Amino acid sequence: xxxxxxxxxxxxxxxxxxxxxxxxxxxxxxxxxxxxxxxxxxxxxxxxxxxxxxxxxxxxxxxxxxxxxxxxxxxxxxxxxxxxxxxxxxxxxxxxxxxxxxxxxxxxxxxxxxxxxxxxxxxxxxxxxxxxxxxxxxxxxxxxxxxxxxxxxxxxxxxxxxxxxxxxxxxxxxxxxxxxxxxxxxxxxxxxx
Amino acid sequence: xxxxxxxxxxxxxxxxxxxxxxxxxxxxxxxxxxxxxxxxxxxxxxxxxxxxxxxxxxxxxxxxxxxxxxxxxxxxxxxxxxxxxxxxxxxxxxxxxxxxxxxxxxxxxxxxxxxxxxxxxxxxxxxxxxxxxxxxxxxxxxxxxxxxxxxxxxxxxxxxxxxxxxxxxxxxxxxxxxxxxxxxxxxxxxxxxxxxxxxxxxxxxxxxxxxxxxxxxxxxxxxxxxxxxxxxxxxxxxxxxxxxxxxxxxxxxxxxxxxxxxxxxxxxxxxxxxxxxxxxxxxxxxxxxxxxxxxxxxxxxxxxxxxxxxxxxxxxxxxxxxxxxxxxxxxxxxxxxxxxxxxxxxxxxxxxxxxxxxxxxxxxxxxxxxxxxxxxxxxxxxxxxxxxxxxxxxxxxxxxxxxxxxxxxxxxxxxxxxxxxxxxxxxxxxxxxxxxxxxxxxxxxxxxxxxxxxxxxxxxxxxxxxxxxxxxxx
Numbered sequence: 176x177x178x179x180x181x182x183x184x185x186x187x188x189x190x191x192x193x194x195x196x197x198x199x200x201x202x203x204x205x206x207x208x209x210x211x212x213x214x215x216x217x218x219x220x221x222x223x224x225x226x227x228x229x230x231x232x233x234x235x236x237x238x239x240x241x242x243x244x245x246x247x248x249x250x251x252x253x254x255x256x257x258x259x260x261x262x263x264x265x266x267x268x269x270x271x272x273x274x275x276x277x278x279x280x281x282x283x284x285x286x287x288x289x290x291x292x293x294x295x296x297x298x299x300x301x302x303x304x305x306x307x308x309x310x311x312x313x314x315x316x317x318x319x320x321x322x323x324x325x326x327x328x329x330x331x332x333x334x335x336x337x338x339x340x341x342x343x344x345x346x347x348x349x350x351x352x353x354x355x356x357x358x359x360x361x362x363x364x365x366x367x368x
Numbered sequence: 369x370x371x372x373x374x375x376x377x378x379x380x381x382x383x384x385x386x387x388x389x390x391x392x393x394x395x396x397x398x399x400x401x402x403x404x405x406x407x408x409x410x411x412x413x414x415x416x417x418x419x420x421x422x423x424x425x426x427x428x429x430x431x432x433x434x435x436x437x438x439x440x441x442x443x444x445x446x447x448x449x450x451x452x453x454x455x456x457x458x459x460x461x462x463x464x465x466x467x468x469x470x471x472x473x474x475x476x477x478x479x480x481x482x483x484x485x486x487x488x489x490x491x492x493x494x495x496x497x498x499x500x501x502x503x504x505x506x507x508x509x510x511x512x513x514x515x516x517x518x519x520x521x522x523x524x525x526x527x528x529x530x531x532x533x534x535x536x537x538x539x540x541x542x543x544x545x546x547x548x549x550x551x552x553x554x555x556x557x558x559x560x561x562x563x564x565x566x567x568x569x570x571x572x573x574x575x576x577x578x579x580x581x582x583x584x585x586x587x588x589x590x591x592x593x594x595x596x597x598x599x600x601x602x603x604x605x606x607x608x609x610x611x612x613x614x615x616x617x618x619x620x621x622x623x624x625x626x627x628x629x630x631x632x633x634x635x636x637x638x639x640x641x642x643x644x645x646x647x648x649x650x651x652x653x654x655x656x657x658x659x660x661x662x663x664x665x666x667x668x669x670x671x672x673x674x675x676x677x678x679x680x681x682x683x684x685x686x687x688x689x690x691x692x693x694x695x696x697x698x699x700x701x702x703x704x705x706x707x708x709x710x711x712x713x714x715x716x717x718x719x720x721x722x723x724x725x726x727x728x729x730x731x732x733x734x735x736x737x738x739x740x741x742x743x744x745x746x747x748x749x750x751x752x753x754x755x756x757x758x759x760x761x762x763x764x765x766x767x768x769x770x771x772x773x774x775x776x777x778x779x780x781x782x783x784x785x786x787x788x789x790x791x792x793x794x795x796x797x798x799x800x801x802x803x804x805x806x807x808x809x810x811x812x813x814x815x816x817x818x819x820x821x822x823x824x825x826x827x828x829x830x831x832x833x834x835x836x837x838x839x840x841x842x
Contacts, residue, residue, distance in 0.1 A: 194685045195567055195667045199799040204780040208434055208452035210408035210459045212520075222801050227787070251685070253568040256601065256667075257797060258778075259503040260406065261519040279568055282603050283503060287519035336535060338391045349521075350417070353529045356385055356394050360531055363384045363396055 179292035181343040183317045184273055186246035189236065190310035196250055197257035198284065202266040215262055216242075216269030236310075242271030247314055249306045250277045255284025255295075264288040274316050276323065278303040289339040290349065298323055302331045318344060371642035374608050375539050375574045378514035378639070382497045384531055392533040398496040400526045401482050402429040402469070404460040405780075406501030410523035411463040419528040421467040426530060428491060429464050430472040431457055432481045434781055437743050437770035446474070449782035467527075480746020480772045483507040483595065483714035487587070488748050490620025494609035494636040499526055504714050504796065506597040510590035511617070512609035512639050514574075517598065537604065538648040540573040541641075544581035546656030551830035553724070554589035555716060555794065555813035557581065557653075558596035559661035559671040564653060567669040570602025573649065576641060577607050581655045587616040588720040595715045596796055599668035608640035660828055662701060663798045663811040665689040670798070674701055674816055674828045692800060693808050701826040704810075707789035709740040709767075709821035710803070711814055713777035716794035717745030719752050721814040725794075726758045728818035728832045729765040735824025740767035741783065743775040767821065779803045792820040 206218040224237045231238060248267065254277040255263060264287045267275065274294040285295045296316060298306070305325060306312070315324040318340060324330045341347055372380075385394040400423075407429070414421070421427065434453040436446045448454040457474070464471035472479040478489065483504055486492040494512035499505060501523040508515035522532050542561055562569075575597055582590065590607045597605025614633060617623045624632045659673035666689045672679065678695040681687040690697070695704055711717070711725050722744065734740045742762045744750040750772055753759055759769045775783040777795035779802065785791045787806030794817050798809040812820065815829035822832065 192684075193688070197667075197797070197799045199797070199802045203801060204778045205449075207405050207780055208450060208456045210456055211412075212409045222805060227805060253571075253601070256567055257503065257598075257799060259501060259517040259519055261409075261501075261521060279571065281568070281601060282571055283517055283519060283598075287521065290519065290521040336392070337389055338533065341390070349533055350413075350525055350528060352391065353394065353525055353531055353533065354419075356531070357529065359385050359394065360396070360529060364530075 180346045181273065181292060181294055181318050183315065183319070184246060185313065185315040186273070187244055187311050188247045188249045188306060188314055189240050189245045190249045190307055191236065192251050192307050194251035195253045195256055198255060198260050198263040199257055201255065201263040202260065207260060207262055212265045214269060215266040216271065219266035219270040246271060246273040247316070248272045248275045250275060251307070252277055252279040253281060254279070255281040255288070257281070259283045259287070261287040261291070264291045264293045268293045276306060289336070289343065292343065294318060294343065296323060296333045298331055298333055302329070305329070370646070371644035373539060373641040373645035373647065374512060374576055374606060374639055375514070375604070376645070378495065378497070378606070379536055381495065382514065387535060392535045394531050395497060395534050397499050397526050397530055397532060398426060399486070399491055399498045400427045401486055401498065401500035401505070402427060402460070402523070403433055403482050403500070403502065404431050404456050405433045406520050407463065407523055408456065408459045410501070410520045410527055411467070413521070413524040414528045421469060421527045423530045424468045427469045427527070428486070429460060429469050430479055430482050430485055431460060431474060432772070433774045433778060435474070435773045436781055437773045437775050437783055439771060447782070449780065453781065477747050480748065481714045481717060481774055483591070484717060484745035484749065487511065487591065487616070488620070488746060490617050490623035493617060493623070494613060494639055499532065503598045504595050506603065506605040507591050507595040507714055509594040509597070509604060509606035510587060511613050512606060512636065514604065514606065516603045537574045538572055540570065540575045540602070540649040540651065541647040542575055542577050542651045542653065543579035544577065544653050544655050545579050546581055546654045547584065548581055548655050548658065551815055551833045552655070552658050552660055553813050553815070554585050554592040556658055556661040557655060558593050559663065559668070559811065560655070560658055561653060562596065562600045562669045563661070563671040565600050565651060567599065567667045568601040570597060570600035573602050574604035575602045575606070577605060578641070582607055583610065586720055587612055588718045591718070592715055596668070599796055609636050660813060660816045660830070662816060662826060664693060664695050664701070666692055666798055666800050668796070668798060668811060671811070674812070674826060676701065702828070704790060704826045706738055706792050706820045706824055706826060708785050708791040709738060709817050710743070710776040710791060710793040710795065711741070711817050712743030712745065712775050713795035714745065714774070715796045716814050717743060717749065719749050721794065722749065722753050722758050725814040725818035726761040728815055728829055729767065729822060730761050732765055732822045734766040734821045738821055738824050740765070740821040741770060741776060742767050743770045744772050746772050765822070776803050792817045792826060
């Protein structure tokens with residue numbers, strides 16, 4: 176299965192300024208009994224959005240957000256820490272997000288997000304501060320150029336692992352790449368016998 | 369040649385195709401551990417492409433996260449938390465049958481938590497690469513293995529090709545100097561380390577734990593330490609194999625036998641980091657004055673000595689955490705009332721952990737108003753604990769003795785706390801709501817958790833351990 180292509184994205188942001196937002200917040204463990212990857216958007220940040228009776232919380236920042244027009248999540252540092260559950264990027268992508276921007280994104284979450292068309296964008300502290308301070312701002316992410324452009328026109332660069340970038344830009348499938356390595360894999364196994 | 373670290377050696381031995389600017393390393397996987405939560409979508413992804421499981425012989429599955437820790441009722445049915453949980457368990461059973469994978473199924477006498485059973489069966493060995501769709505896979509690094517957690521897409525990659533794509537991470541060495549005092553253990557070292565480097569301090573690193581205090585740890589203690597690597601952000605944690613490692617493995621089901629064992633010993637003895645091996649980052653922690661540690665916030669790096677007060681919050685994040693945890697900075701932790709205690713999880717559910725907890729609970733009672741749950745890590749642990757009477761110590765004290773599983777660590781099988789409860793837990797994560805909606809989790813060692821159960825307040829275990837001899841005489 177090829178990931179959805181990603182080249183550029185211009186969208187409004189939603190801001191969750193908290194540091195260390197862990198994958199239990201992104202999708203609570205009780206939603207992990209599923210055996211499919213579809214339809215998890217309703218579980219995204221469930222306990223932040225709904226009370227114990229399942230009613231929307233008045234205080235939730237998600238209330239005023241239209242997932243159709245808000246594709247970028249800006250979050251505090253160390254976003255996605257904790258468990259390896261790929262349900263976290265599945266839930267965020269199904270909710271409608273296509274990119275997450277932070278000053279620091281946890282390794283396993285980052286790896287999982289890249290495989291699901293959800294671009295993890297790590298920006299410098301100054302850019303991060305500006306983004307945190309301006310919820311709803313229009314931001315453009317250019318994966319080809321690896322840049323983020325803010326509403327005031329300021330542009331900053333972000334790193335993306337080269338292979339993951341190519342997978343997203345060209346719709347290359349990582350499993351296909353691995354399967355192409357089968358002769359080398361068999362050779363490795365034979366050499367170790 | 370440049371002196372090599374343990375990590376360098378483990379990495380280079382498993383490179384199938386070296387990384388280039390364009391593509392990551394193709395890394396070969398020697399052991400793939402599978403559980404019910406992160407595997408169903410991987411099995412269906414490869415089936416959709418017409419691929420099969422390539423090396424079922426290098427794959428082992430178990431059921432642990434969604435399984436009840438209560439026994440079957442009179443109707444013979446297990447009390448699952450939901451139909452979905454039961455269906456998920458059945459899905460793994462079906463996938464393993466269809467793909468010829470050995471599964472430690474519900475009635476298997478070897479079944480247990482994925483990070484407990486690998487070492488128990490002798491499958492976890494020095495020099496291996498080990499992956500699992502679970503962030504605590506670093507536990508197996510305690511044996512000098514390269515073990516790391518992967519996502520479900522990568523679980524599919526390993527099922528189909530026995531390889532993953534991975535950039536070589538940076539390396540860090542955390543050296544623990546000095547000797548631990550009585551009543552202080554590996555969990556306290558782990559929490560001290562996370563507090564020192566931060567919840568993201570290990571991000572991007574493979575961490576080797578070294579130094580005299582690590583060498584002095586039992587294999588179980590080393591597993592506890594490596595288990596918590598991810599709570600500092602590091603996917604990989606490891607300890608050089610030594611005589612204790614070999615002693616632990618000898619004679620286990622999958623451990624090499626006879627001449628093969630001797631050959632593997634020679635190989636494993638060549639693994640430790642060489643003098644002069646370089647690390648991208650070095651951290652040194654002296655443990656001589658280390659007190660038992662607990663967490664007071666909602667991130668594992670918010671850890672402090674059990675003898676202290678919660679630090680006054682210094683920023684918005686800490687104020688939010690303090691408001692959730694309701695641990696008054698003006699009062700010692702010892703004045704915080706405990707509602708529930710959980711002893712278990714892949715961090716602390718092995719026989720030595722249960723002995724540690726039992727040595728505190730022996731002859732004592734769980735305080736009124738406190739519910740204590742003891743969940744062994746596997747059926748092997750359960751049988752061994754029962755053979756030496758630990759279950760009786762727990763149940764005589766008023767604690768519950770359950771069937772193996774992840775239980776309240778991830779709280780997806782129905783075992784959880786009630787909103788607002790303060791839970792002292794030997795697990796690995798104190799995230800908001802992790803152990804149930806509104807639950808306030810305090811991470812601690814088995815001794816500290818047991819002492820807190822008995823005291824009814826967060827408690828330093830040392831006075832309880834000091835009196836142990838006297839009680840035995842009495």
